[in-house]
Amino acid sequence: MATRTRNTDRRDDALSKERIVEAAVAMLDEAGESGLTFRALSARLQTGPGAIYWHVANKDELLAAATNAALTSGMTAEAAAGPPKDVIRAIALIMFDAIDEHPWLGEQLSRGPWQGVTLQICERIGQQIQAMGVPAGLQFTSASALMIYILGAARQNAANARMHPPGTDRAEVLETHAAAWRGLDPEQFPFLHDIAGQLRDHDDRAQFLDGVNLILAGVGDL
Template sequence: MATRTAHDALSRDRIVDTAIEMLDAGGESGLTFRALSTRLKTGAGAIYWHVANKDELLAAATGAVLADVLRGDEADTTPQDAIRAIALGMFDAIDGHPWIGGQLAGLASRSASLRIIERIGQQVQAMGMPAGQRFFAASALYSFILGVAGQNAANARAREHGTSRAETLGAEAQLWANLDAAEFPFLRGVAAQLGDHDDREQFLAGIDLILAGIGIAR
């Protein structure tokens, strides 16, 4: 009978799934091959059999979390709705896994980034955007998605322990409402909206504004 080796007992999927759990719990700094080895109850060599280094592991974890976004089907839908679906899929993924934002902004997950930008770009092209403007339109959408989704996730992490979103926004809304009316007329006017707005609705409204601009520029 053949001897079963350490790397035979593992699979790449199991390693990636465990890495995602560790990233969700402690962020990128909490993921080391030593900690991963301890969690999987194996040696680092068995892990290196499946992934060459941490960058490859982070890229694989990012791709796994974004799998549904990356393989979306645009058949029987408008380019605008396809872009909204991509955007909301990324928003929800970053909201649930905040470390993804940093990965998509860097080179470690270049494969995932390229595929998402390609999907957005194809939809921009399908909307009839002139060739000279497609890069700018797709870049604006991608940057908005990463920026707003990442900021939303950062806000969630920054809240004090035991303080709810409603309490945090309520306090900030009250501060806006009490600002000097002559110096801050806009902020006072929208203070009530800040206190009870839906983050996904606000995010999608921004996407729709960009899409409307693309429509005008065609």
């Protein structure tokens, strides 16, 4: 009895895994994970679910492929060379920008922080930690601190952006929050009262990089 082979020129010409993943990324950008179903994806690609299952076994595999495509597309040679701290900064900003562009990435990366593409990124950061001469016993802690901060801060920034509808004036939103902080009792909330102006004027990306630099400064002293 003849057996079916997975790869045929006709099927690959009709629908490739790359096309499926590209469409999945677009749908995730538009509606998040809840909006990505095989039925909706089939309609978008004008094909049947069976044709998609030929290339992707299930939704988990599809989400992993979409995450890999959305994140690694920015990992170019610009983050591959240079002093260790510069390479780490470049990787961090690439991840921040990717999650800012694709907010659903934060949730996906948090589900498997030591798997797939996240594991590859941790390896790249870890190599730079070693190149900095960090003692062996502190390398895991140093790399983990950077990964936790990068993923957490980028995810929080994306979550903040989703809280407001398209077209929202960011400056107005920050001014509203800053005004609320300024209105706090200065005796009960002296810190928040004092930094209200910094909240109003801060740049998310610059603040994120400042946080990376604070961690790197501490790592450099180990």
